[in-house]
Amino acid sequence: MRDFVYTGQPSRVIFGAGSLQHLEREVKLLGAERALILCTPEQQGIAEHIATLLGARAAGVYPKAVMHVPAETAAAAVAEAQRLGADCALAVGGGSTTGLGKAIALQSSLPILAIPTTYAGSEMTPIYGITEAGLKKTGRDARVLPRTVIYDPELSVSLPVGLSVTSAMNAIAHAAEGLYAQDSNPIMDLMAEEGIRALAAAIPRLVANAADIDARSDALYGAWLCGTVLGNVGMALHHKLCHTLGGTFNLPHAEVHTVILPHAMHFNAAAAPVAMQKISRALGGAPAAQGLYQLAKEHGAPVSLRELGMQAEDLDTVVRLALQNPYWNPRAIGPDSSVALRALLQQAWEGVSPGSSN
Ligand code: NAD
Numbered sequence: 001m002r003d004f005v006y007t008g009q010p011s012r013v014i015f016g017a018g019s020l021q022h023l024e025r026e027v028k029l030l031g032a033e034r035a036l037i038l039c040t041p042e043q044q045g046i047a048e049h050i051a052t053l054l055g056a057r058a059a060g061v062y063p064k065a066v067m068h069v070p071a072e073t074a075a076a077a078v079a080e081a082q083r084l085g086a087d088c089a090l091a092v093g094g095g096s097t098t099g100l101g102k103a104i105a106l107q108s109s110l111p112i113l114a115i116p117t118t119y120a121g122s123e124m125t126p127i128y129g130i131t132e133a134g135l136k137k138t139g140r141d142a143r144v145l146p147r148t149v150i151y152d153p154e155l156s157v158s159l160p161v162g163l164s165v166t167s168a169m170n171a172i173a174h175a176a177e178g179l180y181a182q183d184s185n186p187i188m189d190l191m192a193e194e195g196i197r198a199l200a201a202a203i204p205r206l207v208a209n210a211a212d213i214d215a216r217s218d219a220l221y222g223a224w225l226c227g228t229v230l231g232n233v234g235m236a237l238h239h240k241l242c243h244t245l246g247g248t249f250n251l252p253h254a255e256v257h258t259v260i261l262p263h264a265m266h267f268n269a270a271a272a273p274v275a276m277q278k279i280s281r282a283l284g285g286a287p288a289a290q291g292l293y294q295l296a297k298e299h300g301a302p303v304s305l306r307e308l309g310m311q312a313e314d315l316d317t318v319v320r321l322a323l324q325n326p327y328w329n330p331r332a333i334g335p336d337s338s339v340a341l342r343a344l345l346q347q348a349w350e351g352v353s354p355g356s357s358n
Pocket of ligand 1: 040041042043066067068069093094095096097099117118119120121122123125126127128129155156157158159160163167230253254
């Protein structure tokens with residue numbers, strides 16, 4: 001057994017189909033009297049439903065969450081929370097909405113109650129991101145970790161199948177990189193392998209029947225585990241590439257993770273054999289990189305940067321940006337990595353199976 005440091009992060013999880021019924025109890029347990037309900041414009045319907053469930057404990061609905069939390073959106077939400085005298089930020093939606101809740105908590109220390117409806121996993125992390133003048137700044141702060149999370153799989157049934165698959169791959173990416181993180185520990189390893197197993201098994205069932213509540217439950221359970229891993233241990237090359245592609249080229253978040261993950265795993269395979277064995281076991285025995293590629297491809301997810309709208313001539317810029325302040329990675333990354341990184345991105349752009357000689 002290797003030496004490790006493990007810090008438990010306090011959050012209360014209420015899990016199960018129909019668990020939204022416990023909402024009022026959970027808001028009361030937080031000691032909140034006036035919850036500001038956050039959502040995207042597309043999810044205003046569920047937010048209004050939550051306001052009705054909360055009655056007098058709802059301060060209002062703020063339906064303005066957008067991708068990447070622009071600083072001006074965050075400032076406007078903080079002002080609205082103050083104007084309404086809110087004492088809790090209730091985020092119902094995906095990572096963009098949870099992210100807006102985190103921006104409010106960072107400024108005001110209001111507690112967050114999160115009700116995730118995708119598999120992004122942000123609700124389990126103390127990581128926030130705010131975009132100012134085209135640059136996304138991220139950081140860690142204990143105040144932004146949601147205090148309570150209600151995982152109700154019934155609320156994820158409406159997530160379109162395509163986004164369900166890519167969001168699940170996004171969650172798998174958190175766990176896959178957690179397995180070779182510099183600061184990994186045996187508890188996170190257990191969660192990571194089990195999270196990948198649960199999500200990989202749920203994907204085909206979600207594609208076959210988007211309303212399969214058992215499959216939705218398994219996927220949300222996997223998202224919880226994988227999000228917890230992201231919140232506890234460091235990220236490496238895969239997340240660095242995705243942050244660069246998403247932040248600078250504005251490519252869609254979950255889809256970019258889906259395309260890059262198999263290639264990042266192939267790049268790191270020889271440097272992280274134990275992590276690869278665990279991923280392979282969680283996938284039912286396929287080699288990690290090729291197994292993840294097949295999982296995405298066979299279930300209709302994008303496998304190339306080209307189909308996400310990336311221009312081939314921009315790949316050199318991605319390499320240059322990824323080499324600026326690189327994250328720690330099991331296969332060392334330095335100035336002499338540019339040729340190998342360029343080859344990784346070329347394969348991801350073309351959408352070929354990782355490591356294929358094509
Ligand atoms: P998202 O929150 O942007 O949601 C994508 C779209 O799906 C939105 O239009 C939303 O309204 C819709 N949607 C969400 N749930 C739905 C449902 N059940 N039914 C129908 N439509 C639904 O996407 P995301 O992938 O969940 O989150 C991406 C963002 O989260 C990125 O900005 C990313 O950086 C951030 N993120 C942060 C962390 C962290 O730890 N801080 C972790 C993961 C992701």
